[in-house]
Amino acid sequence: MAATTGDPLVALATHALGFVRDGAVVGLGSGRAAGAFVRALAARVHDGFRVRGVATSEE
Structure with missing residues (x-):
């Protein structure tokens, strides 16, 4: 799971996007x-x- 930044949330998001x-x-x-x-x-x-996209909350 490689990302262009050291931010673990960005790495996680990039990895998750691979499933979409x-x-x-x-x-x-x-x-x-x-x-x-x-x-x-x-x-x-x-x-x-x-x-x-489907909103899952009102936040």
């Missing part, structure tokens, strides 16, 4: 780890990756 396929429906949680994942996912979406 184009066109998937993804539950978007809350908290620091979820935030790191959403930022990594947003970068992929910006490059043309397609997903549908």
Whole structure:
């Protein structure tokens, strides 16, 4: 699990993103780890990756 930064949350988010396929429906949680994942996912979406997000909380 390689990442371009020493931040373990970024490494975790990058690894988790490997399980998401184009066109998937993804539950978007809350908290620091979820935030790191959403930022990594947003970068992929910006490059043309397609997903549908479902909010899992009101936070």
